[in-house]
Amino acid sequence: MIIAERKPFAEIKAMVAPYKKILIIGCGTCVAVCLAGGEKEVGLLASQLKLALGLEDKRLEIGEITVERQCDLEFLRPLCDFTADYEAIISMACGAGVQYLKQLCYLQPIFPGVNTSFIGVNNEPGYYTERCRACNHCYLGLTGGICPVTMCPKGLLNGPCGGTIQGRCEADPEKECAWSKIYHRLELEGSLDKMRRIMPLHPHDRSTTPGTVIHPAFKRRYGAHE
């Protein structure tokens, strides 16, 4: 899922300083799981803003709502009428959600409430680590389920490099060498022969932004797209 971190409070407060009535929209999927922008975090931010502005003797009317997913029109459309009453919007969704919301609610200024970090996993509540760079060319079948593009700081496809120090990475000795881990995984799997395979250059052109994917079943509807 997408991992995000809430923006520093001072930054959010400065963004909404000129307004009297704002709406905070949460997103109930990825950012809710990583405790950055779900319903609960919307409530906390609203409460913090009320307290901070109350201390300065200012009044700010705050609306709170959380939708299932802000990256999906199905859930955003019903918001359109609702947002019209507000002067500005804070979206607590990832970057994709903020942009999609703005596409619909283009009359008001919109501000992001979180910084989108990466695609990662939920190790423990509150502890998330990156696993995928969304490079559009997955090697995981060949590398024992460890992504060399993400987990190796150099993104080497034919590792390990000469900087491996007893299974640790030279870029950050705190971290394990991704390729050393790949070797041990493949050893356990009994498929060390995969290590001998020379991988061709990574097709960086496949991750040129902005990407588009059209499902084969929908090619007729959206036009052929290669």
Add this chain to the structure above:
Amino acid sequence: MEFQPKILALVCTYCTYTAADMAGSARMQYPATVRIVKYLCTGRIDLIHILKAFEAGADAVMVSGCEAGSCHFLEGNLRARERVEYAQKLLAEVGLGGRLEMFEVAASDAPKWVAAVKEMTQRVEALGPSPLRRGRHLHPEVVEQLENMVQS
């Protein structure tokens, strides 16, 4: 009028609430500045409960649970401590630092509860009334809401 602090105490029924009860039975004297909300475990206390208390005009909030290692639900008090520390950070960001504290009071430790209330009262007297209070008393509706939240 002399400043009378209003402190909301969010306490665990297994330890602090029992200690507070014992302090009452033993006729121990402590300032009448706290309003107690009883939780089944401090692990149930949410960040929003704490922030709402300040919105309602509380001068301070004290969270009091079991001593580390003796939670009835094993680790509720440890989670509460993590949350209280985070809430302290959130409050410091808005400018209400120093008005939230966590205590650990065992069920048999009534004197510790008395000391905790005295300490918190002194701290609030030094800090002065919450600027959000503006002469109001702690809004009874909010205490009621909190009690409903706890029961639900």
